[in-house]
Amino acid sequence: MLLRHITIDCADPYALATFWSTVTGWPVSDEDAPGDDEVLVEAPAPVPGLLFIRVPEAKSVKNRVHLDWKPTERTRDEEVARILDLGATVHEDHRRPDGRGWVTLLDPEGNEFCVERGAA
Structure with missing residues (x-):
């Protein structure tokens, strides 16, 4: 089995992906743009990418x-x-x-x- 992505629910996938891209130095996928519901930050192989997905609810508790x-x-x-x-x-x-x-x-x-x- 291969870990492909670490997925993070969020309100604004492109904005949060851009933050994490800057933190890590990894690029936002060329296929993604502002307003997209899913945005990928591409990690160097074999590290899993960070996938940000829009959800309607706000974060309300500590991450598990x-x-x-x-x-x-x-x-x-x-x-x-x-x-x-x-x-x-x-x-x-x-x-x-x-x-x-x-x-x-x-x-x-x-x-x-x-x-x-x-x-x-």
């Missing part, structure tokens, strides 16, 4: 599944600052004085995700 990201080109703190500048907000800060820990952020539609400490 979320993404954990490990920076490869920046420190965790630099990555958190960069993503905050792109429109995310801090949900919970679990950084420790010894440099360990992670930060839980919310994307522009309130979906939780974490940025862990990377090698840098």
Whole structure:
């Protein structure tokens, strides 16, 4: 079996896909445009893409599944600052004085995700 996509329900698929495209550096599919009900952010193989699908209801509870990201080109703190500048907000800060820990952020539609400490 192959994991093809991670699907995220949202109100504005193109806007949220554009945010995540900027966060990850992965492109929005050439087949997708503003106003589409489904928009794909294409990940490099073999990583599954991020598929954003329009749903009528707003997010109302904590995610049961979320993404954990490990920076490869920046420190965790630099990555958190960069993503905050792109429109995310801090949900919970679990950084420790010894440099360990992670930060839980919310994307522009309130979906939780974490940025862990990377090698840098």
